[in-house]
Amino acid sequence: MAAALTSQLHALVNNMFATGLLDDQFQQLQMLQDFSAPDFVSEVVTLFCDDGERIIGELARELDKPNVDFDRVDSFAHQLKGSSASVGAQKVKNTCIQFREFCQQRSRDGCLKTLDLVRTEFYDLRNKFQAMLQLEQQIQACYPKH
Amino acid sequence: MGAAAVRVLVVDDSPVDRRVVELLLRTHCGGGGGAAPFHVTAVDSGKKAMELLGLEGQRRKQMCPSATAAAAADANEQAIDIVLTDYCMPEMTGYDLLKAIKALGSPNPIPVVVMSSENEPQRISRCLTAGAEDFILKPLKINDVQRLRECSGARPKAATTDDDDDRCNTVSSSRKKLPSDHTAKKVATAEQKTSPLAGLAMVINASSFEVSHYFQLLFKFILIAYAVLCLSQLLHRWSNGSFLSLWCA
Numbered sequence: 001m002a003a004a005l006t007s008q009l010h011a012l013v014n015n016m017f018a019t020g021l022l023d024d025q026f027q028q029l030q031m032l033q034d035f036s037a038p039d040f041v042s043e044v045v046t047l048f049c050d051d052g053e054r055i056i057g058e059l060a061r062e063l064d065k066p067n068v069d070f071d072r073v074d075s076f077a078h079q080l081k082g083s084s085a086s087v088g089a090q091k092v093k094n095t096c097i098q099f100r101e102f103c104q105q106r107s108r109d110g111c112l113k114t115l116d117l118v119r120t121e122f123y124d125l126r127n128k129f130q131a132m133l134q135l136e137q138q139i140q141a142c143y144p145k146h
Numbered sequence: 147m148g149a150a151a152v153r154v155l156v157v158d159d160s161p162v163d164r165r166v167v168e169l170l171l172r173t174h175c176g177g178g179g180g181a182a183p184f185h186v187t188a189v190d191s192g193k194k195a196m197e198l199l200g201l202e203g204q205r206r207k208q209m210c211p212s213a214t215a216a217a218a219a220d221a222n223e224q225a226i227d228i229v230l231t232d233y234c235m236p237e238m239t240g241y242d243l244l245k246a247i248k249a250l251g252s253p254n255p256i257p258v259v260v261m262s263s264e265n266e267p268q269r270i271s272r273c274l275t276a277g278a279e280d281f282i283l284k285p286l287k288i289n290d291v292q293r294l295r296e297c298s299g300a301r302p303k304a305a306t307t308d309d310d311d312d313r314c315n316t317v318s319s320s321r322k323k324l325p326s327d328h329t330a331k332k333v334a335t336a337e338q339k340t341s342p343l344a345g346l347a348m349v350i351n352a353s354s355f356e357v358s359h360y361f362q363l364l365f366k367f368i369l370i371a372y373a374v375l376c377l378s379q380l381l382h383r384w385s386n387g388s389f390l391s392l393w394c395a
Contacts, residue, residue, distance in 0.1 A: 025285050029166070032288070037173040044169070048162045078234060082263050083162035086285040 002142035009135040012128065019091075021125055026088025042133050048087045049126045055080045056122060059115055063108065073111060074103035080118070091121045151185040152298045157195045157231035157243060158261075164188045167230065167261075167286055174291050181295070192231070192238030196246055199226060199256070226256055228298035232284075233262035233269060241273060248277040257297045261286065267361075 016022045033040040055076050062073045081096035083089075095118045102110030154171055158164045171184040189195050229247060231240040238246075244258045260273045263284040270281045279297040282290050 028285075028287055032170060032173060034173070037169055040169050040173065044162065044166055047165050051160070051162050075236070078263075079160055082234075082284065083160050085263055086160070086163050086166045088285075 002139055005135055005139045012132055016128055021091050022088045023090035044087055045129045048083055051083055052122050056119055063111055068108055070103045070106050074100055089125055095121055151183050153185045153227045155226045155229045156188040159190050159235045174288055192243035195243055229256055229258045233260050244276050244278055259297055
């Protein structure tokens with residue numbers, strides 16, 4: 001049972017790397033996880049998902065205003081780009097870079113289109129992270145602590 | 147019992163980045179067995195960092211009001227050994243925080259390392275000129291932990307003498323290594339701080355591949371052009387001299 005779950009987990013993570021959702025920064029985080037910090041990755045991933053959702057909400061609110069403050073929008077995009085880079089969320093990070101370019105151009109349409117893309121990619125990543133964490137919990141449950 | 151903990155103040159408005167750095171420092175001391183662990187305090191703004199640093203100093207002075215004790219308290223005034231701050235933060239940027247810390251006027255100023263996700267040579271140069279010990283590109287990696295240790299280790303906790311020369315000798319000695327793509331070194335001896343060539347070298351080393359490649363190419367082109375000019379002059383004079391010596395034999 002544990003072997004099957006482990007295999008499933010590896011396939012999921014490998015697929016996330018293969019499709020460009022994740023980059024080697026995520027591998028760095030995985031390497032940091034050891035007996036002294038067994039929940040390192042899950043903690044960081046959970047924080048990213050929560051913070052990412054908050055930022056996307058702020059972006060949508062800002063772009064919904066009649067007079068868009070592009071500096072503020074750029075600041076939020078920068079935050080999301082930063083946290084994406086820190087967890088290795090490559091696709092989201094790259095889309096945030098595009099987002100910032102539209103902010104520099106003061107293009108509301110460009111920002112709105114890119115926001116949709118960021119949202120889609122973020123939720124895709126979040127779903128996969130959640131599946132990953134669930135599999136890890138199930139695997140840990142197969143090895144009860146003594 | 148290992149070495150005393152290195153007390154790091156991490157300043158970053160991003161909760162994800164704060165946590166990553168915090169966990170990175172706590173779980174990976176970077177110095178192998180016996181290396182001092184990191185004791186991490188994380189805050190989300192430059193203002194809170196200044197409050198923490200300022201309050202700590204005031205608190206210790208209040209605890210030790212006597213003249214003799216105040217001198218001892220001054221040595222331990224800052225309960226932080228190193229500040230690791232993000233550059234881009236609202237209201238008070240990492241650069242503002244860096245300048246504010248350096249302006250505290252302490253005889254033993256706290257080392258400040260700036261981190262940023264943007265690899266801009268001007269930003270890097272600005273921070274190093276303002277007194278940052280180092281500039282690290284985000285996201286932080288495991289090998290950045292050791293670099294942070296070197297910057298903090300240059301400032302002894304109970305020092306009462308002027309340690310400016312020692313402050314980053316470890317950094318300057320490690321400058322002999324090949325520069326990392328992700329970091330910029332500050333050559334922090336007094337002579338090197340004032341040397342414009344050292345500053346230029348720092349900026350060149352700290353730049354991204356694309357920008358540093360451009361500057362390096364330009365610099366090399368100028369050097370080569372000058373060398374060719376000198377050589378041609380030398381050959382011209384030599385050949386004239388040789389001909390003269392041949393004909394005058």
